[in-house]
Amino acid sequence: MTAVVIMGAGAHAREILxxxxxxxNAKLEVVGFIDDNPSLHGKRIDDAVVLGDWSWFxxxxxxxxxxxxxxxxxxTRKQMVEKALSLGLKFxxxxxxxxxxxxxxxxxxxxxxxxxxxxxxxxxxDDHVAINVGAIIGHDTRVDAYGTLNPGVNLAGNVRIGxxxxxxxxxxxxxxxxxxxxxxxxxxxxxVRDLPDNVTAVGVPARIIETREGGGDHL
Numbered sequence: 001m002t003a004v005v006i007m008g009a010g011a012h013a014r015e016i017l018x019x020x021x022x023x024x025n026a027k028l029e030v031v032g033f034i035d036d037n038p039s040l041h042g043k044r045i046d047d048a049v050v051l052g053d054w055s056w057f058x059x060x061x062x063x064x065x066x067x068x069x070x071x072x073x074x075x076t077r078k079q080m081v082e083k084a085l086s087l088g089l090k091f092x093x094x095x096x097x098x099x100x101x102x103x104x105x106x107x108x109x110x111x112x113x114x115x116x117x118x119x120x121x122x123x124x125x126d127d128h129v130a131i132n133v134g135a136i137i138g139h140d141t142r143v144d145a146y147g148t149l150n151p152g153v154n155l156a157g158n159v160r161i162g163x164x165x166x167x168x169x170x171x172x173x174x175x176x177x178x179x180x181x182x183x184x185x186x187x188x189x190x191x192v193r194d195l196p197d198n199v200t201a202v203g204v205p206a207r208i209i210e211t212r213e214g215g216g217d218h219l
Contacts, residue, residue, distance in 0.1 A: 001029050004092055005057075006070040007080045009033040009040055009050050012130075013070025016094045016112055017048055020068075024097035033070065057087055066092035068110055069128060074146045074164040074182070081110065081128050081146075091127070099131075108145070117149075120157075144181070162197065171206075182212075 004020060006013045013033055020030050032049040034057075035041070040050040057065070067089045069077045084091070091110035098115035101107060105119045108127035113119070117131045122140040126147070131137070135149040138157040143149070145163050152170040155161070159173050162181035173179065173191040183195055186202030195201055200210040 001027055002066045002092060003031045003064060004028045004066045004068065005031050005051065006033045006048075007067055007084065008070030008076075009035040009037070009045055010070065010072075012072035014046050015114070016068060016070050017046055019094045019096050019112070019114070022097050025094070028066070028092055031065070054083060054087070057089065062088050063090075066090050068092050068094055068112070072130060072148065074148045074166055077128055077130070077148075078146045078164065114151075126163075138175075150187075 006016055017030055020028050030048055032051040033045065034051050034053060036053050041052050043050050067084050068091060069080045071077045071080060093109065094112045096113055096115045099113040099117045101119045102121040104121045105123045107125045110128040111125055112130045114131065114133040116134045118136045119125055120137060120139045123137050124142045126143060126145040128145055129143050129147045131149045133151040135153040137143065137155045138159065140157055141155050141159040143161040147161050147164065148166045150167060150169040153167045154172040156173060156175040158176045160178040162179055164182040165179055166184045168185055168187035170187055171185045171189040177191050178194045179191065180195055180197035182198050184200040185191060185206060189202050189206040190204045192205040198212045199208045201208050
């Protein structure tokens, strides 16, 4: 049995709690949440306690605790992970028993997969990616670290999604396309050509409406 602390106590964290309480994840026991908001400390959320802030880890054997990021925002997730790494913490995955991962696919650490999400053969999901309800990842596709796939995202085969990308609900990416790091794809958009880093693209077909400087500015 591995004791698990969820980093953050918002809505996404509550959904992760629900996944971890499924019988398929019986080897993971949620201890509670940690959160920087002092007004939450000591409160119970969905019958799990908010233990305190990051200082809570000072009083425990960190080798005996696994963590997972409870933020649905790519930039915040990266910040939390970097903090956890500085404390020497290890990460667990939260995989819904109703998600499907091909035996030939590879999934990193700190990954969240919701119900009815699919990772097809030969695909690679990097660390700390969030794959929401009903998202489908086609064969031989790669999603780099901190990516966020919202419900109903559909990635065809041989797609490459760069670090920290946010893909809006119901968007699609056709075969063989690449989306650069920290880019945002709007809800319902259809990506039919490669897109660079740090852009926002919307529509059918997806067109760039904004270009930003620096990673993670979209969230």
